[in-house]
Amino acid sequence: MEVTIKITIQELIADILTDIEEFNLSAKNALERAFRNVVEEDRERYRGLVHSYIFEILKWRKRIDFALNSVLKGTKIEKLNPFLANLLRIAVYDIRFKGTPPAIATDSVIRVVKKRFNIKTAKFANAILRSVEEFNEENALKKLKEKDRIEYLSVKFSHPRWYVEYAMELLGYEGAIRLMMSNNRPQRYYVRVNPLKTDIDSLRDYLEEHDVRVARTPLDDVLKVLEYQKPLTRLKWYKEGYFVIQDLASAYVAHVLSPENGERILDMAAAPGSKTFHVAHLMENTGEIIAIDYSRDRLEKMREKMALLGVKNVKLIHADGQIFKWKHEFDKIVLDAPCSSSGTYRQFPDVKWSFDEEKIAKVIQVQKAMLKNAYKNLRKGGEMTYSTCSIRIDEDEENVKYALNKVGFELVPYEFTWGERGFTEIGDKVFRAFTHLHDCNSFFIAKLRKS
Numbered sequence: 001m002e003v004t005i006k007i008t009i010q011e012l013i014a015d016i017l018t019d020i021e022e023f024n025l026s027a028k029n030a031l032e033r034a035f036r037n038v039v040e041e042d043r044e045r046y047r048g049l050v051h052s053y054i055f056e057i058l059k060w061r062k063r064i065d066f067a068l069n070s071v072l073k074g075t076k077i078e079k080l081n082p083f084l085a086n087l088l089r090i091a092v093y094d095i096r097f098k099g100t101p102p103a104i105a106t107d108s109v110i111r112v113v114k115k116r117f118n119i120k121t122a123k124f125a126n127a128i129l130r131s132v133e134e135f136n137e138e139n140a141l142k143k144l145k146e147k148d149r150i151e152y153l154s155v156k157f158s159h160p161r162w163y164v165e166y167a168m169e170l171l172g173y174e175g176a177i178r179l180m181m182s183n184n185r186p187q188r189y190y191v192r193v194n195p196l197k198t199d200i201d202s203l204r205d206y207l208e209e210h211d212v213r214v215a216r217t218p219l220d221d222v223l224k225v226l227e228y229q230k231p232l233t234r235l236k237w238y239k240e241g242y243f244v245i246q247d248l249a250s251a252y253v254a255h256v257l258s259p260e261n262g263e264r265i266l267d268m269a270a271a272p273g274s275k276t277f278h279v280a281h282l283m284e285n286t287g288e289i290i291a292i293d294y295s296r297d298r299l300e301k302m303r304e305k306m307a308l309l310g311v312k313n314v315k316l317i318h319a320d321g322q323i324f325k326w327k328h329e330f331d332k333i334v335l336d337a338p339c340s341s342s343g344t345y346r347q348f349p350d351v352k353w354s355f356d357e358e359k360i361a362k363v364i365q366v367q368k369a370m371l372k373n374a375y376k377n378l379r380k381g382g383e384m385t386y387s388t389c390s391i392r393i394d395e396d397e398e399n400v401k402y403a404l405n406k407v408g409f410e411l412v413p414y415e416f417t418w419g420e421r422g423f424t425e426i427g428d429k430v431f432r433a434f435t436h437l438h439d440c441n442s443f444f445i446a447k448l449r450k451s
């Protein structure tokens with residue numbers, strides 16, 4: 001496991017995990033940042049391994065912390081120095097999830113503790129890991145189940161407590177468990193063809209020639225990846241923009257919007273651009289798309305990708321979608337709102353731990369303000385999609401009800417060809433996907449009109 005980079009793998013992983021917490025970075029950004037400092041030849045060799053550690057530890061963090069907190073006396077893992085806590089998490093993950101012999105897992109992190117702290121801390125860490133080795137998780141979980149069933153499920157499936165309660169209310173006990181189990185499975189990839197460069201049949205042939213086994217999906221421009229040999233991002237056609245990697249439900253938005261050639265479209269939260277580019281592709285590069293986002297970094301990435309995909313009808317603007325007003329009204333609007341991202345746990349397990357109720361309440365206010373502002377920017381008779389990758393009714397159906405009752409929109413009875421219908425009295429006119437049912441992100445779409 002030890003590598004010839006200046007630091008060991010364990011040290012690098014603990015640094016990245018600590019950056020995620022301390023600087024509120026996404027796992028993806030933290031990985032990118034850390035690998036900038038790794039020498040070139042090691043970068044390609046170790047990226048996959050480190051990526052997998054980071055994602056798996058974040059996925060199982062609550063269960064890992066349960067083991068650690070059960071053996072820690074007089075303190076909690078959350079109270080320890082964050083770098084030390086993350087080293088302990090790596091060892092627990094190695095021992096309990098990867099089946100690494102405890103002596104090896106312990107030894108490799110204790111060496112880092114000695115280097116970065118001191119002998120006393122190393123002895124402390126060693127004692128904790130010995131206790132973890134003897135910890136009877138099955139018994140402890142059984143006791144927890146008797147005391148607090150929700151907390152038991154939250155630990156067992158390593159999901160936030162609020163999520164367990166929410167999922168049980170939406171889907172019942174069995175449904176909630178199936179959803180959490182599927183959130184914990186490996187990510188499923190989908191690819192969408194870039195029709196400016198090729199067609200779906202040629203893409204399918206190309207992928208199969210390159211050992212990527214694919215299947216059709218409910219969307220005729222999207223393929224489901226069943227098996228692959230090397231990362232899709234290393235394929236020449238990916239690097240040249242012949243296809244994009246885009247979640248199935250996310251790729252439904254542009255179809256529901258049904259843009260027509262020559263129209264003027266606003267995308268109010270556009271970066272990194274999946275839906276904007278899809279709309280541009282469906283419009284065959286005609287008309288005009290104004291794509292705004294509040295994050296300059298994300299817009300910059302979007303600009304690079306746009307050139308690669310041959311998209312020419314998009315103007316990128318750094319702006320706040322709550323107040324942005326353009327000189328013309330729009331025929332159609334995409335509002336893929338910032339949200340709790342609670343539908344993306346399989347893809348981004350770090351998101352599980354980065355939203356609490358306070359942060360979610362704030363994002364709901366932003367969603368409402370954006371809905372109000374969308375109305376101001378839309379022409380009479382114009383249509384829009386409102387979508388989130390959240391499972392929560394307060395970000396989805398309740399916000400649509402707000403748009404109908406308080407803003408003035410009407411709901412378009414769109415004929416969804418797949419997925420589930422939603423909740424509340426408007427449930428039969430909206431789209432929902434769930435990870436355990438549709439093998440993609442849990443997702444919400446509603447189509448609205450300014451009458």
Ligand SMILES: C[S@@+](CC[C@H](N)C(=O)[O-])C[C@H]1O[C@@H](n2cnc3c(N)ncnc32)[C@H](O)[C@@H]1O
Pocket residue numbers: 250268269270271272273274275276292293294295298319320321322336337338339366
């Ligand atoms: C769900 S993501 C959008 C994903 C994008 N539509 C796509 O398909 O690639 C939400 C986006 O909202 C942006 N955002 C957050 N607050 C915003 C605001 N007040 N105005 C505009 N964009 C905002 C975030 O920077 C983020 O890029």
